[in-house]
Amino acid sequence: MMDPKKELLLTREFDAPRELVWKAWTxxxxxxxxxxxxxxxxxxxEFDAKVGGDLHIVMLAGEALGPMKGQRWPMHGTITEMVAPxxxxxxxxxxxxxxxxxxxxxxxxxxxxERNGKTIVTVHVLVTHATEKAGPALAGMSMGWNQQLxxxxxxxxxxx
Numbered sequence: 260m261m262d263p264k265k266e267l268l269l270t271r272e273f274d275a276p277r278e279l280v281w282k283a284w285t286x287x288x289x290x291x292x293x294x295x296x297x298x299x300x301x302x303x304x305e306f307d308a309k310v311g312g313d314l315h316i317v318m319l320a321g322e323a324l325g326p327m328k329g330q331r332w333p334m335h336g337t338i339t340e341m342v343a344p345x346x347x348x349x350x351x352x353x354x355x356x357x358x359x360x361x362x363x364x365x366x367x368x369x370x371x372x373e374r375n376g377k378t379i380v381t382v383h384v385l386v387t388h389a390t391e392k393a394g395p396a397l398a399g400m401s402m403g404w405n406q407q408l409x410x411x412x413x414x415x416x417x418x419x
Contacts, residue, residue, distance in 0.1 A: 272377055273378045276376065277345075280344075286306070286308075294407055301317065301318060308338070308341065312337070314335070314338065314349060335353075337350050344371050347369040353393075384400070
């Protein structure tokens with residue numbers, strides 16, 4: 260097993276009230292529009308927005324990703340804490356072997372702070388388990404999260 264002590268701390272500012280930004284994180288129709296790094300689409304996005312609720316997202320690699328085109332990357336998780344519209348915490352299990360054994364597990368904490376009519380979103384990702392097979396995903400984790408948050412910032416203006 261690899262050393263799972265990988266963490267990310269990312270912040271983005273939105274020129275909108277936090278209730279609207281919160282909705283972008285908890286409404287599956289909106290999550291599907293921005294989740295995932297550049298070059299992927301989200302054909303499956305289920306998000307049961309309550310403590311104990313499940314989430315299931317499948318990322319599908321598009322043509323822009325060349326030889327990875329067509330690859331599917333499913334992610335499952337459970338919402339462990341939810342204080343609307345302030346805090347969202349969920350687990351994330353990804354890169355499962357055919358027998359269902361996860362190769363990477365994370366805890367994701369998202370904080371929403373309203374400041375002068377804008378919303379500051381802080382995302383903390385803590386890898387709690389990773390195998391050798393998760394190496395490429397860990398290497399690209401920072402880039403992927405930054406790209407998806409940038410997509411949310413860009414896309415946000417289309418659904419406010």
